[in-house]
Amino acid sequence: xxxxxxxxxxxxxxxxxxxxxxxxxxxxxxxxxxxxxxxxxxxxxxxxxxxxxxxxxxxxxxxxxxxxxxxxxxxxxxxxxxxxxxxxxxxxxxxxxxxxxxxxxxxxxxxxxxxxxxxxxxxxxxxxxxxxxxxxxxxxxxxxxxxxxxxxxxxxxxxxxxxxxxxxxxxxxxxxxxxxxxxxxxxxxxxxxxxxxx
Amino acid sequence: xxxxxxxxxxxxxxxxxxxxxxxxxxxxxxxxxxxxxxxxxxxxxxxxxxxxxxxxxxxxxxxxxxxxxxxxxxxxxxxxxxxxxxxxxxxxxxxxxxxxxxxxxxxxxxxxxxxxxxxxxxxxxxxxxxxxxxxxxxxxxxxxxxxxxxxxxxxxxxxxxxx
Amino acid sequence: xxxxxxxxxxxxxxxxxxxxxxxxxxxxxxxxxxxxxxxxxxxxxxxxxxxxxxxxxxxxxxxxxxxxxxxxxxxxxxxxxxxxxxxxxxxxxxxxxxxxxxxxxxxxxxxxxxxxxxxxxxxxxxxxxxxxxxxxxxxxxxxxxxxxxxxxxxxxxxxxxxxxxxxxxxxxxxxxxxxxxxxxxxxxxxxxxxxxxxxxxxxxxxxxxxxxxxxxxxxxxxxxxxxxxxxxxxxxxxxxxxxxxxxxxxxxxxxxxxxxxxxxxxxxxxxxxxxxxxxxxxxxxxxxxxxxxxxxxxxxxxxxxxxxxxxxxxxxxxxxxxxxxxxxxxxxxxxxxxxxxxxxxxxxxxxxxxxxxxxxxxxxxxxxxxxxxxxxxxxxxxxxxxxxxxxxxxxxxx
Numbered sequence: 001x002x003x004x005x006x007x008x009x010x011x012x013x014x015x016x017x018x019x020x021x022x023x024x025x026x027x028x029x030x031x032x033x034x035x036x037x038x039x040x041x042x043x044x045x046x047x048x049x050x051x052x053x054x055x056x057x058x059x060x061x062x063x064x065x066x067x068x069x070x071x072x073x074x075x076x077x078x079x080x081x082x083x084x085x086x087x088x089x090x091x092x093x094x095x096x097x098x099x100x101x102x103x104x105x106x107x108x109x110x111x112x113x114x115x116x117x118x119x120x121x122x123x124x125x126x127x128x129x130x131x132x133x134x135x136x137x138x139x140x141x142x143x144x145x146x147x148x149x150x151x152x153x154x155x156x157x158x159x160x161x162x163x164x165x166x167x168x169x170x171x172x173x174x175x176x177x178x179x180x181x182x183x184x185x186x187x188x189x190x191x192x193x194x195x196x197x198x
Numbered sequence: 199x200x201x202x203x204x205x206x207x208x209x210x211x212x213x214x215x216x217x218x219x220x221x222x223x224x225x226x227x228x229x230x231x232x233x234x235x236x237x238x239x240x241x242x243x244x245x246x247x248x249x250x251x252x253x254x255x256x257x258x259x260x261x262x263x264x265x266x267x268x269x270x271x272x273x274x275x276x277x278x279x280x281x282x283x284x285x286x287x288x289x290x291x292x293x294x295x296x297x298x299x300x301x302x303x304x305x306x307x308x309x310x311x312x313x314x315x316x317x318x319x320x321x322x323x324x325x326x327x328x329x330x331x332x333x334x335x336x337x338x339x340x341x342x343x344x345x346x347x348x349x350x351x352x353x354x355x356x357x358x359x360x361x
Numbered sequence: 362x363x364x365x366x367x368x369x370x371x372x373x374x375x376x377x378x379x380x381x382x383x384x385x386x387x388x389x390x391x392x393x394x395x396x397x398x399x400x401x402x403x404x405x406x407x408x409x410x411x412x413x414x415x416x417x418x419x420x421x422x423x424x425x426x427x428x429x430x431x432x433x434x435x436x437x438x439x440x441x442x443x444x445x446x447x448x449x450x451x452x453x454x455x456x457x458x459x460x461x462x463x464x465x466x467x468x469x470x471x472x473x474x475x476x477x478x479x480x481x482x483x484x485x486x487x488x489x490x491x492x493x494x495x496x497x498x499x500x501x502x503x504x505x506x507x508x509x510x511x512x513x514x515x516x517x518x519x520x521x522x523x524x525x526x527x528x529x530x531x532x533x534x535x536x537x538x539x540x541x542x543x544x545x546x547x548x549x550x551x552x553x554x555x556x557x558x559x560x561x562x563x564x565x566x567x568x569x570x571x572x573x574x575x576x577x578x579x580x581x582x583x584x585x586x587x588x589x590x591x592x593x594x595x596x597x598x599x600x601x602x603x604x605x606x607x608x609x610x611x612x613x614x615x616x617x618x619x620x621x622x623x624x625x626x627x628x629x630x631x632x633x634x635x636x637x638x639x640x641x642x643x644x645x646x647x648x649x650x651x652x653x654x655x656x657x658x659x660x661x662x663x664x665x666x667x668x669x670x671x672x673x674x675x676x677x678x679x680x681x682x683x684x685x686x687x688x689x690x691x692x693x694x695x696x697x698x699x700x701x702x703x704x705x706x707x708x709x710x711x712x713x714x715x716x717x718x719x720x721x722x723x724x725x726x727x728x729x730x731x732x733x734x735x736x737x738x739x740x741x742x743x744x745x746x747x748x749x750x751x752x753x754x755x756x757x758x759x
Contacts, residue, residue, distance in 0.1 A: 003608045006601055039690025040451040067580060070693075070721040072706050079710065087719075088707065089693055093580070093594075096601060100693065120583030125728040131415075146411040146758060147312070148277045155311055155416060162420055164311020200559050230383055234410055235435035235519055237387070238481065245500035260383035275758075278388060278409045281380050307428065312413035332468050 006096075014096035017044050021099065029056060030170060036102070043089075045100040053103050053111040057088070063119065065090035065099065068118040073128035077158040082106040084134050087113075106135060113139040131156035215356040222266070222292065222355050224254040224349040228263035231285065233272025236299040239331040240271045246355065248334040253341065262288040267344070268321075270336075271303035274314045286321040292354035296340055297323045300330045368667040373401055378436055378743075386485065386747060387754035391731065393740070403735035405728050410758040418718040422684030431519045433720060434756040437698045439470045442523035444720075446511055447604055448694035448705040449525045452687050455654060462650040463527035469540065469643040470513070470522070471605075471696075472636040476547075477506050478699040479629045479636075482563045485556055486626055486748040490567050492686045494514075496556055502550050505543050514537060525685075526660050527653030528669045540644050547637055547699065555630050568623035572734050572746040575620060582733060583726035587632070587699025588750055589619040591624035598697040610639050622649060622742075625749040659685050684713040700751050722756035 022044050026033050032052035036045045048056050057068075063170060069089040077083040088101040089184050113136040115122040127137045133154040135142060153160055167184040228250075232240055237343045244252040244258065259265040273361050286295070297317045300306035303326040305315035317323060321331055324347075348355035374395045380388040394402040414433055414575040416427040430445045431438040450456050484499035507517040512533055514520035522529050532726035544588035558564055574584075576592040589596055597614040599607045615631035653660050661680055662673040689711040695704045701723025727750040734746055 007608060010602055023217070039688075040454065040692040041448075041694065043693060045691070068583065069695075069702070070704055070706065070719070072719040072721075073709055074717045074719070087691075089704075089706075093596065098693075100691075117579055118583070119733070120726050120729070123725065144408075146408045149406075151276070155413065159309075160416075162310050162416060164314075185593060231381065233388060234412075235432055238435065239518060241481075241485075242504075243498060244496075245504065246497055247501065273410070273412055275409060275411050277411065281409070285381055286603060300685050308412050308414075308417060310413040310417050312411050312416075333517065338366075 012093065013042045014042060014044070016095075017097040017099055021060075022046065023096070025056070025059065028059060032056075043098050043100050045102060047102050047104060048125060050105045050109040050111040053088075053101070054114070055116055056101060057090075057117065058101065060090050060101075064092040064095055065097075067091040067093045068114065068121060069098075071114075071121055071124035071128065073132045073134060073156070075132060075156065075158050077096045077184050082109070084132055086111055086128055086134060108132055110135045112137050113196050130154070133157070205248070207308065211230045211357055218357050220351050221356045222284055223326065223345040225350075226255050226267045226294070226345065227257050227259055227265050228251075228255055228267045228269050229262055229285070230258050230260050231268050233270070233274065233278070234301070236271035236302070238291070238338065239334055240269060240298065243334045243337055248338060250338065252344065253338075254343065260284075263290055265289060266293055267341075268293065268295045269298050270295065270302045270321075270323075271298040271319045271331075273306060273308060274317050274320065275312050276314065279314060279320055282317070283320055294324045294344060294348075295321055296325045296327065296337075296344065298327045298337060298340075299332055300328055302326075303328060306330060372396065373725075376740075379755055386489075386752055388758075389728065389747070389752065389754060391735075391743070391747070393735070393743070395740065398739050398741075400735050400738055400740065403732050404463045405731045407725075407728060407754065407757050410754045412755070412759065415701070415718050415720065418715055420509050420714065421753065422682075422713050423687060423715065424684055424719065427523060428521045429521050430718075430720075432755060433759055434698060434700065434722065434724070434753050435519060435702065436753055437474055437479055437700070437703075439467075439474040439522060440696055440698045440703065442521060443467050443605065444694060444696035444698075444703050444705050445526050445707075446523045447696065448692050448707045449687060451692045451709065452690055452709055453525070455656070455690075458654050458656075459527055460651045460654065461606075461648045462532075463654075465643050465654050466532055466652070467523065467605050468607065468610070468655045469640055469647075470510075472639045472643070472755050473506050473509060473540075475636050476633050478504050479633050480561055482567070482699070482748075482751050483554065483558070483626070483629055489566075489748040490564060492558065492561070492564070495554060498516055498550065498554055499558075502547065504670055505546070509539050512536070524653060524660070525657065527651070529653075531652040537644055537647065540717050542638065544637060544644075548634075551633055551637075553629065559627055559630070565623065566733060567742075567745060568626060568749075569621060571622040571738060571742045572625075572749060573619070573621045574730075574734060578733065579620070582682075582730040584701065584730055585723050585726075586698070587625060587628050588701060588723075588727055588730070590614065591628055592620045593618050596702075598695045598702050602695060604694075604696060610642050612639050622745050622746075622749045625751075676755075686711060686713050695721075698723060698757070700727065700753065720756070720759060722759065723754045724750075724752045724754075728752045728757050 009193050029052055032049040069091050072087045074085045082104045086103045091098045113125055125139055128134050129142055130144040130146050148151040297303045304315045305313050325335055325340045325344055329336055376393045376395055379392045380390045390406040392404045393400050414429050415431050427442050434441055480499040480503045484496035487495035504758050511517050513524040514613045576594050579589050579592050595614050595616045598616055612635045615628050617628050657676050664678055666673040667677045687709045691708050693706045695702050704721030706719040707715055710716040735743055
């Protein structure tokens with residue numbers, strides 16, 4: 001017998017977040033937050049400026065979003081500027097509403113760390129710094145976490161070659177012949193590619 | 199005395215050599231150098247079904263000083279390279295290395311900045327085992343190959359006549 | 362240079378439990394500051410297994426990326442596969458069109474994989490605490506499940522069996538028989554194991570009261586899964602945000618109250634019992650039908666058709682060479698792995714490859730909780746606590 005109680009509860013919580021929390025957030029942080037239409041997973045999402053992140057996080061915590069689920073980073077180069085984005089997922093437990101806060105930033109913007117509120121944010125913020133180069137003000141220990149301490153470059157950036165330092169071997173060779181050519185992949189199958197006659 | 203320490207060894211050295219080869223091939227103790235998924239398949243080697251102990255690998259030692267065989271099971275990543283080199287150097291002669299799995303042999307499916315493309319860039323390897331992960335049967339086949347080599351003509355396996 | 366502690370003020374010693382160590386369950390470095398035998402401060406250092414999986418996935422098509430996703434949490438490969446495929450299916454909007462047979466098969470295989478992971482946890486956990494017999498028993502029972510995986514998917518570990526839309530190929534005809542054979546022997550062996558481990562006085566001495574944590578601390582540290590359920594909280598993604606039809610199964614979520622190491626180990630037995638229940642319900646109700654969605658733009662056509670029909674050949678060619686495109690958007694999908702809430706955050710830019718694949722690994726947060734869990738305990742307890750949080754470093758370091 002399907003137990004839809006939890007699904008209904010999650011749906012009701014999502015409705016509540018959409019109708020109450022998001023408008024209140026946009027009102028409280030008028031020029032610093034912007035709402036975005038949800039996509040496949042229907043989680044409500046907002047853009048927030050880097051300077052307002054700490055206030056938004058505390059504001060959400062007061063309204064029951066006690067679980068910080070994840071801190072992720074993304075790089076939208078070269079599609080848009082500011083190129084980086086730090087994504088925070090918050091969850092209300094046990095009410096089950098979720099909200100996604102996206103902070104668009106450049107390399108110079110430094111969002112404030114959340115590790116003094118949620119100690120778990122310490123490690124993923126280090127990872128965002130290691131892989132993207134986005135720094136966080138007030139972080140107790142902002143060092144590389146995944147790559148060796150003396151690694152140069154930030155690997156998950158879109159313009160960092162997949163094969164890393166090995167890709168920079170023999171740059172004079174043409175790209176089709178150089179198996180290790182550094183590449184920037186910014187085209188996708190949607191662009192019209194005519195088959196060549198070769 | 200000249201035929202004891204002669205060019206190709208005299209009667210005593212060949213008997214001692216044969217005895218040492220028999221002893222070393224039947225007591226290859228592996229080092230627990232499990233890194234990733236292949237480590238789980240290596241643990242399965244000690245399980246009752248595959249039981250590596252039947253061929254003398256009774257004790258998987260954690261200390262490199264007490265082990266003969268370093269089975270590198272899993273992907274060797276940038277931060278781990280100096281550790282692998284140091285552990286290999288700490289092992290006492292004679293020592294053998296088996297690169298288990300595709301990642302240890304050549305980097306596997308991870309042709310990127312973070313994985314060393316083959317453990318043989320860092321330490322010398324005796325046997326490579328393909329597979330992702332190789333079944334424990336494949337690892338047993340490799341260990342048998344190694345034992346035959348030690349028994350037969352591997353220079354590390356016997357008595358070193360000319361030091 | 363890793364973190365160092367300033368030990369000049371107090372009479373403490375700094376000890377580095379290195380990445381190559383029998384007790385660290387993989388490649389973990391823990392830097393301890395010791396006052397005699399008691400740990401005063403602890404700092405875990407990870408990154409020794411960083412494989413660049415997230416970057417690799419940005420260069421593989423959506424279906425090809427299931428091969429790398431497997432190898433993160435390699436004791437829960439099917440669960441990783443399912444989580445990733447569910448996230449892509451949400452972006453495509455085809456979650457309702459997945460055939461029932463595929464959903465039930467996904468649930469059965471995920472629960473079997475959960476049991477194998479728990480068995481490794483119990484075997485190696487008991488080995489760390491000094492017991493040598495349980496590891497042989499658990500690994501032997503695990504071989505039965507690995508045989509089932511080999512019959513179904515072709516491989517014992519890292520099967521990459523899920524595709525976007527369902528399963529890669531259909532289940533074998535004798536699937537019900539082999540799973541039922543396993544279900545016949547499992548409860549007896551689990552009971553033997555329980556009798557062996559849980560009542561043992563040394564085990565109880567070494568685990569009761571060790572590594573205690575409270576619910577607020579656990580929530581603040583981002584712990585999920587069994588690390589959170591031992592504090593009385595019953596958060597389980599299968600119940601709270603059901604996927605793959607989990608709302609149709611009748612199972613409980615076991616919890617404990619004390620928050621110590623004894624609870625971490627004893628809760629696993631209950632979780633295995635619940636998984637056996639789910640498998641039984643799944644295998645009794647396994648429907649017939651397609652194993653993957655009926656959509657030629659996403660799924661390879663059957664080989665007989667490819668050799669006869671031109672359209673099928675073109676579909677096959679395009680799908681293998683380029684893959685399908687997924688509409689632009691972001692999605693966060695969580696599944697319950699044996700370690701906690703495994704989350705996939707995917708960003709698509711409308712192309713045939715993921716633009717960004719972020720994996721929220723539960724073991725990542727559990728490992729970094731060691732800085733809070735370890736202080737105040739003896740070095741001997743550290744071994745048990747690291748085993749008890751169930752880390753898998755493929756997932757911590759990705």
